[in-house]
Amino acid sequence: KAGVTQTPRYLIKTRGQQVTLSCSPISGHRSVSWYQQTPGQGLQFLFEYFSETQRNKGNFPGRFSGRQFSNSRSEMNVSTLELGDSALYLCASSSVAGGLETQYFGPGTRLLVL
Amino acid sequence: AQTVTQSQPEMSVQEAETVTLSCTYDTSESDYYLFWYKQPPSRQMILVIRQEAYKQQNATENRFSVNFQKAAKSFSLKISDSQLGDAAMYFCAYRLTGANSKLTFGKGITLSVRP
Numbered sequence: 001k002a003g004v005t006q007t008p009r010y011l012i013k014t015r016g017q018q019v020t021l022s023c024s025p026i027s028g029h030r031s032v033s034w035y036q037q038t039p040g041q042g043l044q045f046l047f048e049y050f051s052e053t054q055r056n057k058g059n060f061p062g063r064f065s066g067r068q069f070s071n072s073r074s075e076m077n078v079s080t081l082e083l084g085d086s087a088l089y090l091c092a093s094s095s096v097a098g099g100l101e102t103q104y105f106g107p108g109t110r111l112l113v114l
Numbered sequence: 115a116q117t118v119t120q121s122q123p124e125m126s127v128q129e130a131e132t133v134t135l136s137c138t139y140d141t142s143e144s145d146y147y148l149f150w151y152k153q154p155p156s157r158q159m160i161l162v163i164r165q166e167a168y169k170q171q172n173a174t175e176n177r178f179s180v181n182f183q184k185a186a187k188s189f190s191l192k193i194s195d196s197q198l199g200d201a202a203m204y205f206c207a208y209r210l211t212g213a214n215s216k217l218t219f220g221k222g223i224t225l226s227v228r229p
Contacts, residue, residue, distance in 0.1 A: 003158070004158075033216070033217070035217075035219075042205075042219055042220070042221040042222060043205060043217075043219035043222075044219075045216040045217060045218070048216060056215070056216050058216065090159065092159075102161050102164075103161070103217065104161075105151075105158050105159040105160070106158065107157075107158050108158075
């Protein structure tokens with residue numbers, strides 16, 4: 001099976017712009033979670049989608065949003081970018097929501113905001 | 115709110131030796147899961163080992179084992195016979211049971227392996 005894929009891998013934007021990141025889960029996985037990783041804050045949970053529904057949300061401002069499509073692919077959007085949004089954005093997929101199932105991570109999208 | 119603390123930012127181990135990475139967590143819940151994830155430089159994060167809180171027996175995966183002390187809220191990872199490929203950032207993570215739970219990560223620890 002192919003692993004979790006994320007596009008693009010690298011992105012440079014300027015303040016005030018918006019960005020959309022994409023995540024394709026492992027085939028058959030219906031849960032997709034998003035995380036932000038920065039040197040200062042570490043890994044922080046953004047949100048989780050399962051069967052096109054947002055199941056859980058972290059403590060991020062409304063500028064961060066996401067959605068999941070019927071094929072389980074997920075997109076994350078950040079509007080009005082700020083310098084502090086520079087980070088590695090990771091998505092992870094799993095076969096079910098919650099529980100002990102393993103989350104498989106993608107390689108991440110590295111976003112730089114200038 | 116649940117928190118996960120990894121107090122050692124960096125550790126180093128000699129190849130073939132054993133190293134223990136520490137993790138403590140804070141929760142008022144009794145049913146949860148604990149994980150150790152490995153993130154090699156510029157590579158994808160992978161699950162190393164996981165532990166269900168209701169199990170008293172410590173989890174083991176080949177050279178990796180944990181010391182789970184539920185009362186002390188401690189979850190350390192022991193790596194035996196360290197290899198150069200073990201060099202990575204290691205994250206301890208916590209997750210409640212239930213469909214609407216989320217992974218809470220510690221800040222991570224950078225492990226280097228000396229040849």
